[in-house]
Every structure is written in C-alpha cells, then in structure tokens.
Amino acid sequence: MEPNDYIEANRIMWNETADVHALGYVTELQKAIQAPNFSTFDEVEKRLFAQIELSGKAVIQLGCNNGRELISVKKAGAGRCVGIDVSDKFIAQGRQLAGLAHVAVEFVRSSVYDLGPEWEGQFDLVYVTIGVLGWLPDLDGFFGVVSRLLRRDGQLFLYDMHPILNMFEVDKGLVVEASYFQREPFVDGEEPDYMNPTQVVKAVSYWFPHTLSEIIGGCLKHGLQLTHFEEYEHDLSMVYAAFEQLAKKPPLSYSLVARKTL
Numbered sequence: 001m002e003p004n005d006y007i008e009a010n011r012i013m014w015n016e017t018a019d020v021h022a023l024g025y026v027t028e029l030q031k032a033i034q035a036p037n038f039s040t041f042d043e044v045e046k047r048l049f050a051q052i053e054l055s056g057k058a059v060i061q062l063g064c065n066n067g068r069e070l071i072s073v074k075k076a077g078a079g080r081c082v083g084i085d086v087s088d089k090f091i092a093q094g095r096q097l098a099g100l101a102h103v104a105v106e107f108v109r110s111s112v113y114d115l116g117p118e119w120e121g122q123f124d125l126v127y128v129t130i131g132v133l134g135w136l137p138d139l140d141g142f143f144g145v146v147s148r149l150l151r152r153d154g155q156l157f158l159y160d161m162h163p164i165l166n167m168f169e170v171d172k173g174l175v176v177e178a179s180y181f182q183r184e185p186f187v188d189g190e191e192p193d194y195m196n197p198t199q200v201v202k203a204v205s206y207w208f209p210h211t212l213s214e215i216i217g218g219c220l221k222h223g224l225q226l227t228h229f230e231e232y233e234h235d236l237s238m239v240y241a242a243f244e245q246l247a248k249k250p251p252l253s254y255s256l257v258a259r260k261t262l
Helices: 003-022 025-032 043-052 068-075 088-101 139-149 163-167 212-221 241-245
Strands: 059-062 081-085 106-109 123-128 150-161 186-188 205-207 224-232 253-260
Touching: 003 025, 003 088, 003 205, 025 088, 043 150, 043 224, 043 253, 059 068, 059 139, 068 081, 068 088, 068 123, 081 088, 088 106, 123 139, 139 150, 139 212, 139 224, 150 224, 163 212, 212 224, 212 253
Parallel strands: 059 081, 059 123, 081 106, 123 150
Antiparallel strands: 150 253, 186 205, 224 253
8 A cells, every 4th residue: 555545544534533523522522612721731731831832832733633632722822723634524623613612723634744835834833642643654754744844943742652552452461462663554443432432433544653763763854853752651542541550561651842953
C-alpha cells in the first residue's frame, strides 16, 4: 500500500468512530463545552501552557479530532486557532462544538501532508496530543510539515502515549508481544471503540509504531530544538490505564516542547 492508501483507510475508520462518539460522550460534551471555564487540560498541560504563554498566540492542532482540546486552548486565551483532521465527521463535530462554545476556531479537513505553502510560517504553536503520531506513515515528513508551519521561535508541544506501549497488549500485562523497533504497521478491524468498548468499529485501520529516538530525531533534523522532555506514570490512551496500577511499570506517557531555530 502507498502512504495515501493508509491515510484514506484511516480516514474511513475515523469517520465511523465519529458516528459512535456522536451517540455517546459527545452528547454530554455539547453541554459541558458551553461553560466559560471549560477545559480539557490536565496538570501537565496547565503547567506547560503556562510556560508557553498562550495569550494571543496563533495555534494549530494537527489531528484535532472533534476540537475539544483546541477549544480549550482558545478559551485559555490563544489568538487564531486552527484544527486539522483527516476525518470529515470529526471536523463537522468540531465546528458544531465551537459554535456551542461561542469561540472562533477554524476547522479544516485535510491530511497533514497536504497542507500547502499558504500555511507556512503562520503559527506560534503546533499542538499535538494523544495518538496522532501512530496514524502517520511518514514521521520525518510530519516533522517537516511542523517546521514549515511554525514562525521562527515558534514552538511544538507534543503530549502523547509512550511508544514503548506498542510492545504490549494490555490484557496480557507486561508480556512483550511486538518489537520496539517494528516497522510494519499494526492492522486492526472489528475493534471495540476506545471510548465506548461496548461499540465495535468495523473499518480496518493502520497504526504505525515509531520509536522515541525517531520522534526526537525528527524534531532535531527539522530545526526543532528541545526545551522540555519528561516521561510520566499516567496513561493518556484510555487503553493502558490498567498499567497505572502496576508496581513495576514502563513509562506510559511523555511531553515534549521544542522551539524552531532555523
């Protein structure tokens, strides 16, 4: 398969997932997001956004899902906010939620790889959260896009599940099921939804494992100098939460901030 074939397959899966979510937690989210103090930020994000200083900054979130996190960024004082996602239906959800939240947030249905020259140098911050990197067949190309989107001295804020978790299946505990250095994507289909396990998402999807060195190396190659990196014991994925209770656990998540220097 070509990279665009993987992206299209994942787009179909995410559209199906959006339908599942629309019948579940989104109903409550529609009510909660209208509150002036609505926020999805946990303690890590509160601390790092305070250091980044969101006030008035132009922010783009890549892989924004339905935009609830980006809406939180806007409510926290950011300036222009743009959400990019490959899923038509999650983008539609984002527009609806932004309307309910009474905030000006732009949503664009696009693969990150298709963002053209008109987007270059437009943003002070690129925001990337849980799970986005795993859907990307070309990590090096992704960091190239991030660098082009940022103004000089702009920052990348990445907050994600730790890539070591790709070695395990949660129901088997700390039993190694895959190599940390696996190159082939994981193929899934007929899988329980990650937010509502009682619902099954039938579409086939492709998840690409990336090592931590590929992530950090991708930043450095494209002129993104690390200013912060930290690993955590808490799970972001909603899949590996059981690992939090283990006495001897692997890292479950990490945060990374990098500044464009080129």
